[in-house]
Amino acid sequence: MARKRMIDPKFWQDDKMMSLTPMHRLLFIGIWNFSDDAGIHKNSDSMLKAEVFPCDDITVEEVGELKDELIQQELIVPFNSEGIELFYVKNWKIYQSIQKPIPSKYTLPEDYCSPTVVLQPNRIERNKKEKNIIKKSVEDENAHTTVDLIAFADKYKTIDIPLSYKKFNLNQLSKNRKSVNEAADFEMWVLHGIENGWNLRAPESNMGIETGDTLATVYCPYCDAKREVNRGKEAREAFCQCGNTMFYKNEYLHEKGRIRTISKKKLPEIEQVPF
Numbered sequence: 001m002a003r004k005r006m007i008d009p010k011f012w013q014d015d016k017m018m019s020l021t022p023m024h025r026l027l028f029i030g031i032w033n034f035s036d037d038a039g040i041h042k043n044s045d046s047m048l049k050a051e052v053f054p055c056d057d058i059t060v061e062e063v064g065e066l067k068d069e070l071i072q073q074e075l076i077v078p079f080n081s082e083g084i085e086l087f088y089v090k091n092w093k094i095y096q097s098i099q100k101p102i103p104s105k106y107t108l109p110e111d112y113c114s115p116t117v118v119l120q121p122n123r124i125e126r127n128k129k130e131k132n133i134i135k136k137s138v139e140d141e142n143a144h145t146t147v148d149l150i151a152f153a154d155k156y157k158t159i160d161i162p163l164s165y166k167k168f169n170l171n172q173l174s175k176n177r178k179s180v181n182e183a184a185d186f187e188m189w190v191l192h193g194i195e196n197g198w199n200l201r202a203p204e205s206n207m208g209i210e211t212g213d214t215l216a217t218v219y220c221p222y223c224d225a226k227r228e229v230n231r232g233k234e235a236r237e238a239f240c241q242c243g244n245t246m247f248y249k250n251e252y253l254h255e256k257g258r259i260r261t262i263s264k265k266k267l268p269e270i271e272q273v274p275f
Contacts, residue, residue: 019249019250024066024069027052027063028070030052031048033052034051034052035089036105037102040086041089042085043086048067065260076089077109081109082106086106088109146183159199159201215231217249218246218248220240220245221256223242223244225240225242
């Protein structure tokens with residue numbers, strides 16, 4: 001029996017969800033509706049077709065391919081219970097919070113466990129959160145000085161300004177100095193730090209660029225090869241060893257589905273003309 005389920009807004013911003021095609025996301029959400037309160041569903045392609053795509057122009061085989069890719073992405077996990085082929089939604093309790101769940105009639109597998117991950121906001125959302133933390137830190141420190149640390153943080157985006165200012169103050173105190181122009185002296189301190197690579201922000205804080213964001217994985221929709229390249233032009237112009245264009249994950253899944261559709265279309269038979 002179908003059940004009402006909730007969808008957390010963070011679902012749409014999760015990196016893994018954003019890498020899926022709309023059809024994969026639709027099937028995944030549909031599985032929630034027709035799974036029991038433990039996130040368990042029969043591993044039946046025809047059942048999924050009837051439940052989630054009853055009137056859509058999609059075959060049972062194509063539904064099975066969508067499901068198999070959800071398995072590859074480790075969003076659902078197949079298992080067997082007393083001879084019945086089933087699968088469960090991994091990290092089910094992350095996606096659904098059920099007040100009075102009905103116990104499953106199936107024996108749960110040994111690897112069925114409590115959630116181990118949380119929905120992760122995408123890179124843009126993480127950068128916003130990181131910037132807000134940095135801004136608050138600068139504002140707190142700024143309240144105790146005549147130097148405009150907020151302006152310094154905007155000007156020198158790669159430098160941890162609150163940390164740098166604390167070290168500057170300690171240096172001044174240790175040498176019993178008092179600046180006539182504190183802002184100018186602090187800027188000289190910052191520039192000296194840049195020259196020597198001191199007081200740099202952590203990589204994930206540098207101008208909103210996270211570690212690993214300069215590299216991207218591209219995939220070949222024909223042979224499923226993958227490799228890491230630099231983002232931008234190199235990623236857009238990447239070619240596989242088999243000679244075909246490589247794509248980002250989402251584009252790769254779309255292209256792979258398009259190739260499957262084309263390959264399934266039967267070519268018209270050529271009429272044999274007797275000589």
